[in-house]
Structure formats: structure tokens, C-alpha cells
Amino acid sequence: xxxxxxxxxxxxxxxxxxxxxxxxxxxxxxxxxxxxxxxxxxxxxxxxxxxxxxxxxxxxxxxxxxxxxxxxxxxxxxxxxxxxxxxxxxxxxxxxxxxxxxxxxxxxxxxxxxxxxxxxxxxxxxxxxxxxxxxxxxxxxxxxxxxxxxxxxxxxxxxxxxxxxxxxxxxxxxxxxxxxxxxxxxxxxxxxxxxxxxxxxxxxxxxxxxxxxxxxxxxxxxxxxxxxxxxxxxxxxxxxxxxxxxxxxxxxxxxxxxxxxxxxxxxxxx
Amino acid sequence: xxxxxxxxxxxxxxxxxxxxxxxxxxxxxxxxxxxxxxxxxxxxxxxxxxxxxxxxxxxxxxxxxxxxxxxxxxxxxxxxxxxxxxxxxxxxxxxxxxxxxxxxxxxxxxxxxxxxxxxxxxxxxxxxxxxxxxxxxxxxxxxxxxxxxxxxxxxxxxxxxxxxxxxxxxxxxxxxxxxxxxxxxxxxxxxxxxxxxxxxxxxxxxxxxxxxxxxxxxxxxxxxxxxxxxxxxxxxxxxxxxxxxxxxxxxxxxxxxxxxxxxxxxxxxx
Numbered sequence: 001x002x003x004x005x006x007x008x009x010x011x012x013x014x015x016x017x018x019x020x021x022x023x024x025x026x027x028x029x030x031x032x033x034x035x036x037x038x039x040x041x042x043x044x045x046x047x048x049x050x051x052x053x054x055x056x057x058x059x060x061x062x063x064x065x066x067x068x069x070x071x072x073x074x075x076x077x078x079x080x081x082x083x084x085x086x087x088x089x090x091x092x093x094x095x096x097x098x099x100x101x102x103x104x105x106x107x108x109x110x111x112x113x114x115x116x117x118x119x120x121x122x123x124x125x126x127x128x129x130x131x132x133x134x135x136x137x138x139x140x141x142x143x144x145x146x147x148x149x150x151x152x153x154x155x156x157x158x159x160x161x162x163x164x165x166x167x168x169x170x171x172x173x174x175x176x177x178x179x180x181x182x183x184x185x186x187x188x189x190x191x192x193x194x195x196x197x198x199x200x201x202x203x204x205x206x207x208x209x210x211x212x213x214x215x216x217x218x219x220x221x222x223x224x225x226x227x228x229x230x231x232x233x234x235x236x237x238x239x240x241x242x243x244x245x246x247x248x249x250x251x252x253x254x255x256x257x258x259x260x261x262x263x264x265x266x267x268x269x270x
Numbered sequence: 271x272x273x274x275x276x277x278x279x280x281x282x283x284x285x286x287x288x289x290x291x292x293x294x295x296x297x298x299x300x301x302x303x304x305x306x307x308x309x310x311x312x313x314x315x316x317x318x319x320x321x322x323x324x325x326x327x328x329x330x331x332x333x334x335x336x337x338x339x340x341x342x343x344x345x346x347x348x349x350x351x352x353x354x355x356x357x358x359x360x361x362x363x364x365x366x367x368x369x370x371x372x373x374x375x376x377x378x379x380x381x382x383x384x385x386x387x388x389x390x391x392x393x394x395x396x397x398x399x400x401x402x403x404x405x406x407x408x409x410x411x412x413x414x415x416x417x418x419x420x421x422x423x424x425x426x427x428x429x430x431x432x433x434x435x436x437x438x439x440x441x442x443x444x445x446x447x448x449x450x451x452x453x454x455x456x457x458x459x460x461x462x463x464x465x466x467x468x469x470x471x472x473x474x475x476x477x478x479x480x481x482x483x484x485x486x487x488x489x490x491x492x493x494x495x496x497x498x499x500x501x502x503x504x505x506x507x508x509x510x511x512x513x514x515x516x517x518x519x520x521x522x523x524x525x526x527x528x529x530x531x532x533x534x535x536x537x538x539x540x
Contacts, residue, residue: 101449101453102378102449102452108372139409139463140415140461140463140483145410145486179371179372179488182372182488183371183488183489186487186488186489191410191486191487193409193410211486213410213483213484213486214483214484216415216461216481216483217456217461218449218452218453218456219453
């Protein structure tokens, strides 16, 4: 699947692109079932809420579940990424966030690439993020909020003070915009949050300024985020690298499947 | 100003009614200036953020500022209230909340009337709330979220345990709905949040279930709320009454001005 020129232009100009209902409802069911299965696999890749057992995030499910191994190679995801970035990409990070009811992490306004440069020594912002809605996303259940076009000005701040403090640990305050910086960017760019039914997909730039509203609804809201990176842009950590469930080590270029992932699965029950 | 039959029906069925841009931009300017002036009057009616100086709320400004003394009698506000409730109403509570940038109190899902019954011994839910937008309200700066129609089922819980603990102090947890209760009500009623330009007005029931999103924007968002009560429904506190800036003592029935408040002001600079 290729993006139209208009879609590609919109991604480059706005820093994000929403593809409404890209996946079919049955595919979403398949992915949800795989998430439930994967969330029961013990290991450091499962993040639970503070002091609780509720799963808040699972990393690197594409390394364990065939549905997700297929999804990252699905032509509907991988071909647009190759079109926007380069032919040779791999999955740098894969995570599913289950933003819990009545809250959810308040992750401050930030640019992803700053975090990855600080934590992993990622040389350049040569990534495309793909968010896959595993639940309907509306204004009440914690949508991601973008400042459209904010990716076109590079990093707002360079996080040098944070880097000086620690090579490994990343505090949200180290990478978040100050109130004054955010006000300037909101004045210039405004705010918008892509919403849509489960199965919708949003592509977004590693440099776009974004934040995340809390989930005011009584239901968890699951969002899958795959970050593809250029294979010519491998991380160069200066200290101990982050764990391989957070920063994937398999940097072989991905080749698109010939068909949607759901048609390539066999013997896997949804 | 009378509401149309359709508007009155909507209030009774949904539990709220939005009147878009009811006040003129110049009137909003006048009210904002009066708020800035009133926020500098020292006293317990000014609530600042924890350990800071930023004003988060001011109570009972209608007792000090002629603009607000006029506004509560403005026919555009008072006549709809009398139409919906009864001829004889007074102001039970008057407050202006300045929800600060990047947050704001996370006030749990609740029904106003439960709080007032517990804290003030208010006999019946014979009130109408009027919210006046002093700033544009959008999905990002902390709009109030309503469960439409949820006011038609009485109180979801009676807060008896809270009343047993304390006659005076109200903890949000004492009056908030449980996750299970909220889920049931969201399934039945859905969620909606009235938005609009500054000068818009929303009337809402004291029994409607509502919550408040945090303010994700870099600017404070000011909301004025006037609660009118039936003069035949005066509070009957069993202990020490709450302070008079929180629960107003002047219960004389209000009579509507002949003209908008802004035309009755003289010698007051905006």
C-alpha cells in the first residue's frame, strides 16, 4: 500500500497522518487476543502499575506473538514507512500501552527523538512511529495530542543537562518542554488529537511535540506503537545499552509481506 | 430571555444546556477585568495553589464586584433559571475557577448535590448551576464532562459513610462514584463535554454526574459557576455552617435586571 502524494505531503508538513479504520475489526480482535496472551508471559517486558498487577505496558510482543511479527511486516504499515523514510528499516521499539481508566501516566509534552538520543545515542531522527488503535480513541480516553508542524524545527531543547546527569536513566522532566516553550509552540502550531475507531492507524514523526491526556473514562485504552528506524542509523550507546525488550537488537531490514498479516497466520486462534 | 420549549426540554432530559456565545466579547472582557481586580482582594475567598501564589479560585465575587452583582441578575441568566426552577431563587454559591495550565485539580466524577447535602444539609436538589466561560473552552483545556441524562436517577450513592465520618470536611473520595458505578453510567449515558467560545454559558443540573479533565494547554482556563437555589430550600447544617463566602447567606429572592448587566454599569472601567 502506497500513500498518495497528498498523504505523504501531509505527513511531512503536519508531522502526522491518520489512516482511519486501516485494519478490519476482525484483525483488531486478533491483535487484542494476542496482547492478552502476551501480557501473561512473565518477564521484564511486562510493566505493571505501581504496586499492582494491572498491566500498563508490554514491550517487544513482535518477538513472541506471530500476529505482531506479521503486523510489523504488513504492507499497510511497512510500505508507507519505507516510502516516507527509506527502503531499509527495522523495528527499533515496539510497545503496547494500556492506559488505565481514570488516569494513566501523565507523560509531559516532549519529542521522542530527544529521549532516544539521550538514552540510546541514536544519531539522527530517522524514524517513523506507527500508532495502532486497539480500542476506539475519543476525546475522553486519553488521546495523544500533537502540535502539528512542530517537528519541522528540530529539537526544542537538547537535553544536555540531562545527559550530563545520567547516561541511562531518563526522567520525563529531563526531556519535557518548559511551560514557556510549550506556550510558544502552541501559539504557533495549535493542538490536535487524532481520534477514530479501533483499527485506525496514525503515523507520526519522532520530532513532533506531543503529550497525552489522561484517560477520564472507566475503560482501559490500548495503543500499540511501533517505531521503525533506518538501518543506517543504528544506536550508539555510550554506556550500558538499554535492555533488548526496549531497544530491539534485530536490525535486519524488514521485507513486506505479500498480503495483510491476518491472511498469513495459520493455526493461530483469535 | 426565555428558553424555547425545546431548550427547556433538553435541559430536563439531558441535564444540561449549552447557550453558545450568550455574552458579547466586550462583556467577557469586563468580567475578566473584574476577576483580576477581585483576585487581589485579600481574604479566605481567594484560593491559591498549594504552596504558591497563583490564584486557583475566588468565591463570592458577586458580593464585591458590581459586574458580578449585575451578572447574577442579568435576564439572560436569571430568567432561564426562574423558568426551569421557580420564581424565587437566590445565589447559594458563586465561584470562579482558574484551572491552571498543565493540570488543574483532578476532581473525581461526582454529583454536586451529594456534596451540598452532606456539607450543608441542603434538603433537595432544587438548584440550577450556570457555568460562564471566561475563556474559550476546547477539548484540551479541561472542559467539564457530563454523562447526559444521569441526573434523572437521583443520587448514585448517598455518601452516608462520609456523613458518619465528618459533618464539615468533604473529601472528593467521599462523594465520587466508584469505577464500577461510573462504568455503568457511562455505558448507559455516554460522555459529552460542552465547548465553545468565551461568553458561552452552560446550565446544568445539581444531580448530573460530571468530571473535569485536566488542562493540557499552557494557559489557565477560567470558568465562573453560579449556583442558584430555591428560596424554599434553604440549607440546614447540623454542625457549624460553612463560611459565608462558600455558602451565601443572602437568601432574598433575586429580581432580574431590565437590561443586560453591561448596560447597567456606570463608572466602572473594564
